[in-house]
Amino acid sequence: MPKEMFFEDFYVGQKMNSVGSAKVTAEEIKEFGQKYDPQPFHLDEAAGEGSFFKGLAASGWLTAAIVMRLRVQSVPVFGGMIGAGVEEMRWTQPVRPGDAIRTEIEVVGVRHSNSRPDYGVVRTRTLAYNQRNEVVLRSTVNFLAPLRHSVQK
């Protein structure tokens, strides 16, 4: 994998796995819940027990944020990965305290940008797994990567 990737470095079928995994703690679940998703099952073990989730569970948006960090670590786009939209995202299993999340990314499309001639659009399918190899999140997300010749180095 190049140290810094340009649009031309991506191809359909390319796979990029996260380096290691991200451990999720009860503290992080509650802190994120208090800030961004203050619902009982994201805030408190006892309240979680009586809920849909039957226990404390991470906000799906915390899971998505952790997946973003793993993506940033495993796909070093030159100048940074510019989000170009989510086509689909599903939360398929609750994320619990103690879970360790890893990601597998596959490039499923590459095309030049119509509106930004110096960039290409990379379409990616991401699967996030817990330590039992259960899929906890799947998504199809697009990002922009600069064309190599467009960048003055």
Place this chain on the structure above:
Amino acid sequence: MPKEMFFEDFYVGQKMNSVGSAKVTAEEIKEFGQKYDPQPFHLDEAAGEGSFFKGLAASGWLTAAIVMRLRVQSVPVFGGMIGAGVEEMRWTQPVRPGDAIRTEIEVVGVRHSNSRPDYGVVRTRTLAYNQRNEVVLRSTVNFLAPLRHSVQK
């Protein structure tokens, strides 16, 4: 609006606006960036200047998290709003330090859940605006709400 909403309280065309708005600070942008999206334009003003965003900009996942908090505040589902997936999400303008974000949610679909007979699926279209009334994020997101008769009160 009922204090706690069941599936039966939702109907296509229903609109729910956020109560007030959420102010975004440089500190929150950088803190979220460090934790979940450590790219130069989310971490540092100077690095942001030389980037695609021409300045410090919020991670799209921070914007999504703030939008979730506004959704939770404006849609009080009984027992909590259970995410049932994102059909689409686009970031249409950068979110900058000092921006104030508000949301407009419209119900665009209601149906009984096939897999969970005690729940219905509410499909919502969300537009998030900044203080200049520019759309910064738009999404189509589904959530579960319990059927009224399913709940022992």
